[in-house]
Amino acid sequence: MENKVYFETIKCEDYEIFNLEYHNKRVANTIAKNFDLGEYIYPLSNKLLRCKVIYNEDEIIDINYFEYKKRQIKSFKIVNNDNISYSKKYLNREILDNIDKQGCDEVMIFKQGYLTDTTISNIAVLVDNIWFTPKKPLLQGTTRQRYLDSGFLKQLDITFDILKKASKIALLNAMIDFDIIEDYSLSL
Structure with a gap:
């Protein structure tokens, strides 16, 4: 094997x-x-x-x-995919790399009605002055875990309705840390 x-x-x-x-x-x-x-x-x-x-x-x-050169991400495509799995950081990222962004900078992946991650990062949303991150991300990111351990992030099952109420979003990964994006667009 x-x-x-x-x-x-x-x-x-x-x-x-x-x-x-x-x-x-x-x-x-x-x-x-x-x-x-x-x-x-x-x-x-x-x-x-x-x-x-x-x-x-x-x-x-x-x-x-x-x-490292940071990508500018301002537009997101919402993708629903109940079959996607990326629980370990596999070198083979085909399942993520092949998601069609349809002209957007990045995608937000929903699974069984809940936000999980983007293809390159974990995600957090600011709702009522509290930063929330999905309870069930695709990948347990190291930056996400640091912010959970510090108490700055709280876990929540984030629906599309909750996402729409967010005043800001943040992308989290080892290279960009906690990158707040205030001006962004979502497309279905």
Whole structure:
């Protein structure tokens, strides 16, 4: 049987590795073994880098560094897909990469009537001055978990009606942290 291959995206800047503890926890949860990713990551410059660690149950397969440029995301397509599953950070992202954005910058994926994630990040919505994140995201993101642990984020089953009431949304991932988007459009 072929081993599953996974990856972690880790932010590095000024030779610093960000939130390593949370990435180590996710790797341990993914393969039920402890890896100290800090033993393998050596940022190559002081620039903002996206470190991509590729691994399987047995070993670190490869580590790559890419200079990071943030995408501007202002328009979202709502996608309903009850069959989508991405519970571990698999290297094969075909299921996410093949979602048709229909001219929008990104999609918001709903599953069984509830918001889950976008293709590149977890999501949070500001409703009545409280930041909520989906109870059942597609992927348990490291940044999402940090904000839940701090008490800043609360979990909620977010319906489309709740999404429409949001005064702001935020995208969350290892590279952009908690990126608030105030001016955005939704299309069905």
